[in-house]
Amino acid sequence: MDPMESFGEEVRRLTNEALAKLGVEAQLEIDVGPADMADFAIPCFPLAKKLRKAPAAIAEDIAAAVVPSDRISKVWAANGYLNFKINEALLASLTMKAVLSEKELYGTGERKPQKVLLEHTSVNPTGPIHVGRARNPLIGDTLCRCLRRAGYDVTTEYYVNDVGKQVVLLAWGIMNVPESEVPPADRDKTDHMLVGYYRKANERMESDPAVVKQISDMLVKFEAGDPATAEQVGETAERMLQGIRSSLERVSVNVDQYTWESKFIINGAAKEVVSKLKASPRCSEENGASYLELDELSRQGKSTKFFFTRSDGTTLYTTRDLAYHLDKFKRADVCINVLGEDQKLGMLHLVAALKIMGETKAPECVYYAFVSLPEGRMSTRKGVVVYLDDLLDEAEDLAMAEVRKRRTDLSEEKMYEIAKQIGPGAVRYNIIRVQAEKQLVFKWEDAINFEGNSAPFVQYAHARCSSILKRTGGYDRDADTSILTHDTEKRLIHVLSLFPGIVREAGEKRKIHLLPAYGHELASAFNQFYGSVPVLKSGEHEDARLCLVEATRWTLRNALETMGIAAPEEM
């Protein structure tokens, strides 16, 4: 249930009534007012021209015509705005009742009929995940959690690029590079153990034409469906994926299904795409390679040709991705892809090709800019990288040091357990708190942050709530909340009431950075309340305040869960 929703609706209803009474036909936009002034506000400026009257006078007229109701306690005009104050006692009781009865389900939207297929991560299985790409799983997983809470049926999928030179090269490296030539792995994990072979194979390929020949032979055999080669490559990708998967688990990222690119070669779907595209009048050939002339469907640049076969007739990456998308459309109503910004043009071509094939559905893409290092772009091949595993280790170490600094009463195990909740959470939060399209430069001191706008700040508020609730012997969960009239109490309740709306907006607009912003706002409102009034032993206020603390704890926990961040009971 969304406690705030009915208040906004009421504002619209009352305003429309008043406008009808005045004989004015208009749809006005409802804003949230400045925090210390009004709850809702409607600018009357757009009406000025139509009514040939000053905005201030219009606002006065409408204000006089509005009849306040049980939900709206006050309506007034100011500076050309129509302001509304809501009935705080009613909001408080609705909000408290909603949170305390729905608990971990508070913020959940109505079940939606659409099935959503969300593709994310999909990094090439040629090395461990590095922070340049780590935005992908974190954005994808957070969006998935958010959409699920908003009521959608979501399945997440990782498209494994097991076809093509990169993975074949890695497989070649594992078979042909002697162990003695590979520097020892920095950790005992399959992805880290294998990446040395990948680098070495790249070096060999660059310097030795014989190696280039071997690899291209292998590639041809693989694409022709040679079982032995397919098994070698498949097993290599699987081993790499094992390591990647365990890194993802460390940051609570779950992937429901893995779909292998080779599937679309084996089952003939890619070939079907080729024959469909060849039927298009846009299709031409160049030395035996087929392409579509995209012209106005593409973007301007050096070329608007979209090749979908090589001269030898084999398919290209995007051709297979086309087959994958057709497959996805059969399984879902909405397809969302989380992609790096380097995929933008490719996706535009893919969408154009889908249209040419007569497909009416198109994927919806969320693009993110790369995280680079101060010295430039990350590269697994060149070894210019910061791995996600290393970042997580560092975050956990720093969290452990912080816990040790302030808790002398805990066992080593307990401290470690807390640190494991704090470190990865801090990393997740820092990545999802900024808009996906903003370019980031990775700096250790920014990547792990325990104060201010950070995960530990939100977690700490949760721990404080838990601590209070742990100390009480019990309380009346039906306590009268109308006595919560302190400024910090009213503010906290107001923020609590916003949660369902935030989840919906973040999900539907694909703007997950609203979630950390909300978490910070809620934690901050709680901290102000916590510092201003006592809860335990506060006499007649105690029960109502304990209810407020419990409601805050549920909402903080739900907000954290939606971000994939743990909610520690103590820290």
Place this chain on the structure above:
RNA sequence: GGACGAGUGGCCUAGCAUGGAUAUGGCAGCAGCCUCCUAAGCUGCAGGUCCGGGGUUCGAAUCCCCGCUCGUCCGCCA
């Protein structure tokens, strides 16, 4: 060369779709707050040509045009 995205106090960042009241937070800085539910906290102070220049408008961080800087792409790679 072209296309797409980003540019907001010293640093990071929200707001931009749908123009509207004094531009949102955080970090760092300064001054305070632990006999009281965890100070990973709270309060206050200071800090702004919203990249630059034009334009539209009663009103522009937001819309349009021209530049600048950075990122990304423009392959019979994936």
